Amino acid sequence: VSLRVFVGPRVNDGVLEAVRAGGAEPVSDASKAEAIVWLDHDPAELRPVLTDRVRWVQLPWAGVEQWMSAGVIDDERLWTCASEAYGDSVAEHVVALMLAGRRRIHAAARATSWDTSNGGQPLFGATIVVVGTGSIGKGVARLLGPWAMTFVGVSRSGRPVDGFTRVVPVGELRSVLPDADVVVVAAPSTPDTAGLIGAAELDAMAEDAWLVNVARGALIDTDALVAALAAGSIAGAALDVTDPEPLPDGHPLWSEPRALITPHRANFGPAADAEMHGLFARQIRRWIAGEELSGRVDPARGY
C-alpha cells in the first residue's frame, strides 16, 4: 500500500470510504500514518498526532486562519485546505445573494402588502467586482457564464485568472469599486485582509451597488458598513459571515432594511459532505500519483 491515512479526531465512515476510494489505507494508529485527514475545528487536538512520519495534512475547511494563528501549520510537511470542495456550493450562494439583492427579494420577503414601488434591477449583464480570485470567484463566473456579465477580480498579484474579464492588484481595489453593481468578498482572512472593506471602500461604491460577503466577517469593517447602510450610501449588504459571528441579538444589522443575513450557510448539508468526500479521494489519488494537490496552504502567505 502506497499511503496510510489517519482520519481524526473521530472515526467517520464516509471519510474512511473516501480514503479507500482514493487508493489509500486508513489506519487507526496515527503513528503509522504518512497522511492525516482532519475533520475538526480545533487545532489543539491535531498536535499530538503530528509525527515526523506525517508528510501531508488535509484540513476540512476553506479557511485556515484558526490553524495559522494557533501556529500548527508548519514548513515540515504539506498542508492543504478544502477550498476546492467549497467552491461550487459557496459560488451558488453568492448567486443567490446577488439575485436577492438586485431583485429586492429580501424586501419582498418582509412585506405584508402589495407594494410595486421598487422592482430592483436585473443581474444579467451586470459588473461584479470579486475580491479574491480563488475557487469561489471562479465558480461564480462559471455558473453565470451565460449571463453576459463582467467579472473584475481583485488579488494580491493582479495576475489574469480564467473566468475573470480582468484582474487588478489589491492596491487598485478602490479604483474599480465605483463601476461595480455588486462587490463580492471571497478572499482569505489574513492579517493583511482584515478590514479590507472599510469606510473609504464603501464610500467608493455606487449608491445602487450591493456588497456580498461569503468569506469571513473580519474582511469588512462592520461599524463602517452599518453606517453606510443607514445612510443609504450603498443599496444593501448580503452577508453569510459577520464580525462578530454569530451576530448577536439586537445588533443593528438585524433591523437594517438594506441588510440580508444568512447565518454562515453558504455551504451546507449532505451535498457538501459528498463534495468533501469526493475531494478527499481526489487529493489522495493526486498524492499517490505525484500530482499537485489543490488548496495548498502557504505558511508564509497565511492561506
Add this chain to the structure above:
Amino acid sequence: VSLRVFVGPRVNDGVLEAVRAGGAEPVSDASKAEAIVWLDHDPAELRPVLTDRVRWVQLPWAGVEQWMSAGVIDDERLWTCASEAYGDSVAEHVVALMLAGRRRIHAAARATSWDTSNGGQPLFGATIVVVGTGSIGKGVARLLGPWAMTFVGVSRSGRPVDGFTRVVPVGELRSVLPDADVVVVAAPSTPDTAGLIGAAELDAMAEDAWLVNVARGALIDTDALVAALAAGSIAGAALDVTDPEPLPDGHPLWSEPRALITPHRANFGPAADAEMHGLFARQIRRWIAGEELSGRVDPARGY
C-alpha cells in the same frame, strides 16, 4: 415607405424611435396605418382604431387573456404578443425565486437572530418541472446551462423543445410532479389552464419541493395552495403573480412562513423598456422582410 405604424393609445418617444429603427414610418393618424403597436392594458380603446387597413397588431404584454376575453382578437389580421421581450427578465426572476426558496433566503430575510438550523438545499443539479415551454422556460434553461440541471417541460403537445431534457403533454403533469425539486408555472392563462395546479397536483409534489409562479395567478388554486403550505405538504411557494391580484392585505399568504411574494415584478424597469423597444424594431423588420413574427396569437387556442 413599406409600412405605416400607429403607436397608441398615447405617444411614446422611445417606441416611435423603435418603429423608425425597424424601418417603418410612424403615423399619428390611425386610419392611415397598416400596423399598430399598442402600449396599454385596456382593450376597449383599441377597437376604434382597428380599421380594415390594419394587417397586424403588436400587443405590449406576454399574456393576452384580457384581450381574448374582451373579444378584440380576431382572425382578420395578425396579432402578436411581446413574449419574446419578457423571456430573459422573467427567466432571471425564476432563477432568483428558485434560489431564494432552495437556500431559504426568504426565511433568512425575516430572521432577527442567528439560526443555523436550516440551511436549505442547492439548486445545482436539481430537477425542475416547467409548466409551459415558451420563452420563459427556455430562458431559464439557457441561464442555468452550466448548473447540471434536469428540465422537464409540460406543454399541450408534449413535443420536444430545445433546452428541455424532455417534454411531456399536460395530461401527464401529475406523473412528473413527484420528481420535481421545483415546479415552475410559466404557461399562458387560458380557460384550459385555470386551476391547473390544484390540490391533487400539490399533493403529488415532494415535501421538500418549491412551487414558483411567474405566469398568472389563475393557474394555481389559491385556496389549495394556502392549505398545502399550512400543512407543510410542500416546502414553499414563491409567487410573482397571485389570485386575487393584487393580493389583499391580511390574506393568509402574507403571513405564511413558507410563502415568498414579489408583487408582479419579474419584469421591470428601464432594462425591460429597452428589451421591448428592441422587440418592436425586430418585429417590424421581420414584417417588412416577410419573415415570421414572434409571439403570434392564435385566436382559437387563446394565446
